[in-house]
Amino acid sequence: MLLARVSGLRGVYSVKALFFSCLVYRLSGIQRFGDGRMKSSKEVAKQRSTARRHDPQAAMVPRSIQQNLDKLSRKILALLQEDGRRSFSSIARELKASESAVRSRVAHLEEHEHLRFIAVIDPVQAGYMCWAMLGITVSSGASPDKLALEFSKNPKAIWVSVMGGRYDLMVETWTETPVELQQFLEEFCYANNQIAAVETMVGMRIYKWGAPQL
Numbered sequence: 639m640l641l642a643r644v645s646g647l648r649g650v651y652s653v654k655a656l657f658f659s660c661l662v663y664r665l666s667g668i669q670r671f672g673d674g675r676m677k678s679s680k681e682v683a684k685q686r687s688t689a690r691r692h693d694p695q696a697a698m699v700p701r702s703i704q705q706n707l708d709k710l711s712r713k714i715l716a717l718l719q720e721d722g723r724r725s726f727s728s729i730a731r732e733l734k735a736s737e738s739a740v741r742s743r744v745a746h747l748e749e750h751e752h753l754r755f756i757a758v759i760d761p762v763q764a765g766y767m768c769w770a771m772l773g774i775t776v777s778s779g780a781s782p783d784k785l786a787l788e789f790s791k792n793p794k795a796i797w798v799s800v801m802g803g804r805y806d807l808m809v810e811t812w813t814e815t816p817v818e819l820q821q822f823l824e825e826f827c828y829a830n831n832q833i834a835a836v837e838t839m840v841g842m843r844i845y846k847w848g849a850p851q852l
Contacts (some may be wrong), residue, residue, distance in 0.1 A: 707752065710735065711743050714842070717751060718744075722755055762844075766812040768819050772827065773805035773837040780832040782806040788832075794822055 673796040687698065709713070717729050726744070729823045730737040761769065776782050782800045789795045789809050797810035819840075827836045 642842075650778070711747060711752075714740060714743055715747070718753070758785075761812045765814055767811070767814060768816050769812045769841045770819055771839045771841070772807075772809040772811065772823075773839065774807040774809060774827070774833055775804045775835040777832055777834040785830075785832050792826060794826075 713733055714729060717724060717732065726740045727737050729735075730740045733740070744753065748755075774785070776785055786798050786800050786807055789798045789807070791835075794811050794813070795809050796812055799805065799808050801808050811819070811822055813822060819838075823836065823838065827833055
């Protein structure tokens, strides 16, 4: 391949071209050790493979889980959706898997942000008697993405999403009284130059509230 690149060159220029082509070709397959020594790409792959073999947790987690959840991981998540306090040993017995495998899967899912353990409350029972979905249209030249990030930092906005369709943004908020909802609108919507219009849709009754089932 290198000969084909310089077959049409002549004299000193062809020698220089051949030299630099060889140099690039050699360097492309070489990386450095942490102490500065050089190693080839084959040595890098071998080192990574050895590291995986010596990592018991990595050995239990198939490579496919890094991009897509496999069958066992989905079953674990489904059981945790039903009861987030369920023990690893109980899950392992039901799925006929080892407890260490379940523990490793859960740790991997948490590490790669497929799973978070949080306490979910019933807002009405907790005293939040007023809730609303806000359909927001941004001003000309304003960025829905930047506005969404701004609302995401607001603890009173419990759900924020950029939308396609009638609204640029949807924000859900829960307050204890209608007066607090009005204050939220005044402070974070009406006084915000990035917002051209906001439609307030007050909830009357919740019939279903949950998460996608795996």
